[in-house]
Amino acid sequence: MARTPFTLAALSTAAVPGLEVVATREHTTGEHGDYDAATMRTADGRELIVRVPRTQAAETEQAADLIALGAMTGGIRSRLPFEVPTPLGQAPYDGSRAVVYDFLPGRPLELDRVHGEMAVSAGQAVAAIHSLPSGFVLDAGLPQQSADDAQHAVMSVIDRAQATGSLPAALRTRWYQAAADQAMWRFAPTVINGALSADSLLVDDAAVRAVIGWSALSIGDPARDLAWVMGAQPEAAEAVFSWYEMGRQASPDPRLQHRALLHAELDLARWLLHGHELHDQAIIADAEAMLDTLVERVHQNGVDPLEQATGPVLDAAQVEQLLSDRPTHSAGLAPVEEESGENVESQRSSNSDDE
Known part of the structure; x- marks a missing residue:
């Protein structure tokens, strides 16, 4: 009640x-x-x-x-x-x-507002998180994930989704080829929010003013915090990534956007797994429908495999349409554990949607 x-x-x-x-x-x-x-x-x-x-x-x-x-x-x-x-x-x-x-004022960021000053602010905000020193995360005993751990975690999600019998073969092949591509996983782990979404970013008319939802704070793959960007328009997404890279002032990560897109697509598999964990047929049916839609779009566009550095596999408008109703890992979405090595404790969640 x-x-x-x-x-x-x-x-x-x-x-x-x-x-x-x-x-x-x-x-x-x-x-x-x-x-x-x-x-x-x-x-x-x-x-x-x-x-x-x-x-x-x-x-x-x-x-x-x-x-x-x-x-x-x-x-x-x-x-x-x-x-x-x-x-x-x-x-x-x-x-x-x-x-x-x-109480932190502001409204959740809407993807169609990611342009101009907002794209700059969003990129800089994520860069600031990833530039934090790792010591405070380690001192607090929060999870830490190496690049190898991140790769194994992704493979685990794919395998577990496959085991449900609901994962289309084309997506399993597509995702597993990307997960097996060693070049994809050559990155330096950083401090990450771990469950960042557009809803996590509270904004005014020009900038990000606050970030909420820190339950998955950890050290891991920075691309996880940028998966939400793939739902923005192409120019806006490029702007966010550009300002992010300038804000990091670190060695370029040439596969960052590809891993971000992979994580965005895998959120559909995570939603499927969540439905199976709850034995919720409505969630399962919803996830299956979104997976089928993704398969159709992959085939219709004749896109290249994710492991090839050929740019976004779907245009941003299609990603936004497909993922706009994708559940964020927010309050109430039970975390889907990802096997990621001996040193990894899986804590996922998201932002704080209240009702």
């Missing part, structure tokens, strides 16, 4: 001693509804948000998010050109817990 804003405000006063709430309202993005959430205005003029998980998956995600945010010290946050949520307190409730954060 959904908790009312008044119930959530009362929980907030228990979570943050001395907190005086003068106004509250329901907070929702109108999508997944894996949290009950409310925004509050306090007597001292602050705006806060309180969130309570509705599902076990959301509760697990919230716990991982708190660990990640706790690892992000003031020094780490000062290196980022955007704001990151700050947990202010928590209180147990009905077998779960309510967590109060400072």
Whole structure:
């Protein structure tokens, strides 16, 4: 049962001693509804948000998010050109817990708005995350994934999707050829958000102002944080990648965009696996339909295999149409574990869609 804003405000006063709430309202993005959430205005003029998980998956995600945010010290946050949520307190409730954060204004980024200054800001925002020193991630005991681990994780997703009996043979061949291409996996692992999507980026009219959803913070493949870019228009996607590369000031990764596209396509397989884990026939049918659509577009366009450095395999408009309804790894989407080596703990999630 959904908790009312008044119930959530009362929980907030228990979570943050001395907190005086003068106004509250329901907070929702109108999508997944894996949290009950409310925004509050306090007597001292602050705006806060309180969130309570509705599902076990959301509760697990919230716990991982708190660990990640706790690892992000003031020094780490000062290196980022955007704001990151700050947990202010928590209180147990009905077998779960309510967590109060400072409220970060902004609206989720829409892919058709990725152009001009917004493309610059988005590229620089992702570059800033990937330029963070790795020590704080390691000190917090968060997952770390080598390039080999990333390659093996992708192969595991493909194999497990194949085992469902629902993966079209053409996609298995296409993806496995890319996964087996050693040149694809010659990259330097970086600090990554791990579940970044357009919805994770809170923006105003010109720039990224905040990034939410840090439950998959880790060291791994930077292309994972750029998969969402493949849904933008071609010029916009190129602009984001260009500003990203300038922001990194690191050795070029010639296969970055190809891995990003591979991850974007594999999210359909992850959605299929999620449906099988939940035994949810509606999710399974949805994933199968999207996989069939991808097969048709691959054949219709006569595209080259992913392992060949020949540019995007689909034009961006087609990718956007196909993936616009693709679930982001956000609140409530149970993480699909990826076998990625002895040192890898699979923690996936996404951004914080509240209802």
